Amino acid sequence: MTKRKLSRQQRWRVEKVQAERAARAARKDSQDSEKLAAGEYGPERPGRVIAHFGRTLDVRPDGAETPVRCHLRANLEGLVTGDRVIWRGREDAMGALVEGVVVARGDRDSVLERPDARGQLKPVAANIDQLLIVFAVEPAPHANLIDRYLVAAEATGIAPVLVLNKIDLLPDAGGELRDLLGRYEALGYPVVASTTAGEAGLDALHARLAGRTSVFVGQSGVGKSSLIDRLLPDEELRIGELSKDSRKGTHTTTTAKLYALPNADGAELIDSPGIREFGLIHLDEQQVAEGFIEFRELLGHCRFRDCRHRQEPGCALLEAVERGEVHAERFASYRRIVDTLCES
Numbered sequence: 209m210t211k212r213k214l215s216r217q218q219r220w221r222v223e224k225v226q227a228e229r230a231a232r233a234a235r236k237d238s239q240d241s242e243k244l245a246a247g248e249y250g251p252e253r254p255g256r257v258i259a260h261f262g263r264t265l266d267v268r269p270d271g272a273e274t275p276v277r278c279h280l281r282a283n284l285e286g287l288v289t290g291d292r293v294i295w296r297g298r299e300d301a302m303g304a305l306v307e308g309v310v311v312a313r314g315d316r317d318s319v320l321e322r323p324d325a326r327g328q329l330k331p332v333a334a335n336i337d338q339l340l341i342v343f344a345v346e347p348a349p350h351a352n353l354i355d356r357y358l359v360a361a362e363a364t365g366i367a368p369v370l371v372l373n374k375i376d377l378l379p380d381a382g383g384e385l386r387d388l389l390g391r392y393e394a395l396g397y398p399v400v401a402s403t404t405a406g407e408a409g410l411d412a413l414h415a416r417l418a419g420r421t422s423v424f425v426g427q428s429g430v431g432k433s434s435l436i437d438r439l440l441p442d443e444e445l446r447i448g449e450l451s452k453d454s455r456k457g458t459h460t461t462t463t464a465k466l467y468a469l470p471n472a473d474g475a476e477l478i479d480s481p482g483i484r485e486f487g488l489i490h491l492d493e494q495q496v497a498e499g500f501i502e503f504r505e506l507l508g509h510c511r512f513r514d515c516r517h518r519q520e521p522g523c524a525l526l527e528a529v530e531r532g533e534v535h536a537e538r539f540a541s542y543r544r545i546v547d548t549l550c551e552s
């Protein structure tokens with residue numbers, strides 16, 4: 209067989225599979241419509257998406273723990289883990305909810321996006337209250353790395369929290385890292401110290417997580433998996449399973465899951481390997497400047513409206529650095545981040 213023929217055949221096969229898939233979805237949707245019309249599904253109720261697999265979702269009914277496997281109406285697209293939804297359930301003869309159909313999506317307070325294979329931003333999780341940016345004594349971060357994470361977090365509009373992990377490795381005097389984090393505290397960022405090495409190491413973190421939906425991000429080796437394992441001792445977390453998938457490069461790697469912490473104080477985590485890799489993407493110079501919270505009140509006060517804060521006279525930012533109101537290292541960090549944007 210010639211190469212050309214083969215590829216035509218492959219194309220035909222792909223089209224056939226897609227057509228079958230579309231037909232199946234349409235059939236499923238018309239079955240749903242019939243069942244909905246026939247009153248097989250119960251009343252509309254609120255819930256939250258805790259996992260999703262294509263057109264199938266696990267929805268946790270509000271006020272309950274056990275999720276219900278649901279499918280989507282054809283007119284509903286792009287639901288992600290963390291979404292609040294309205295759904296209707298079908299009960300078996302014993303009155304237990306066996307399946308459901310999602311009929312509407314609630315408004316989102318926040319959404320975390322990632323570029324797909326074509327570089328287009330796609331939502332991966334919604335309604336997140338805080339991004340926990342994890343750092344460790346070892347591997348030690350450089351200030352620029354913390355700033356990069358903060359800029360990316362600010363761009364999402366989700367509140368960042370700095371978590372210093374492995375404090376069991378800190379020198380008695382506290383070390384440079386404590387000083388560095390003190391600088392971020394002064395800017396208004398919450399800082400939490402933790403360690404998975406001792407019993408009390410996670411108390412501060414627990415307090416911070418209560419009543420909120422959080423996501424852990426941070427560089428490799430800082431202890432994200434260890435922290436999550438300690439917070440969710442009963443969950444196997446399927447980390448191994450997920451990383452096996454990522455080696456195969458399947459789309460399941462970006463599938464996020466929502467976990468409720470066992471101590472019932474309303475703390476929830478959304479986790480997936482794809483989310484943990486969260487970083488500085490798709491930002492322009494203006495967004496980077498706005499990601500430095502202490503710059504915000506200065507932006508727009510430079511003499512030139514198109515000031516790039518390099519060596520322009522009357523630059524409000526440069527003058528603030530000069531007066532010591534903006535830390536020189538934060539400003540240097542801003543410049544370095546902007547320079548890497550230009551390179552890419």
Ligand SMILES: Nc1nc2c(ncn2[C@@H]2O[C@H](COP(=O)(O)OP(=O)(O)OP(=O)(O)O)[C@@H](O)[C@H]2O)c(=O)[nH]1
Binds near residue numbers: 426429430434
């Ligand atoms: N001393 C000390 N070691 C820790 C602590 N937390 C985690 N570690 C160790 O740090 C190493 C990395 O931890 P992981 O939990 O795999 O880090 P991670 O951030 O999930 O790393 P990636 O999966 O690569 O993103 C492991 O050897 C852990 O045992 C801690 O609080 N103190």
Ligand SMILES: [Zn+2]
Binds near residue numbers: 516522525
């Ligand atoms: Zn300027």
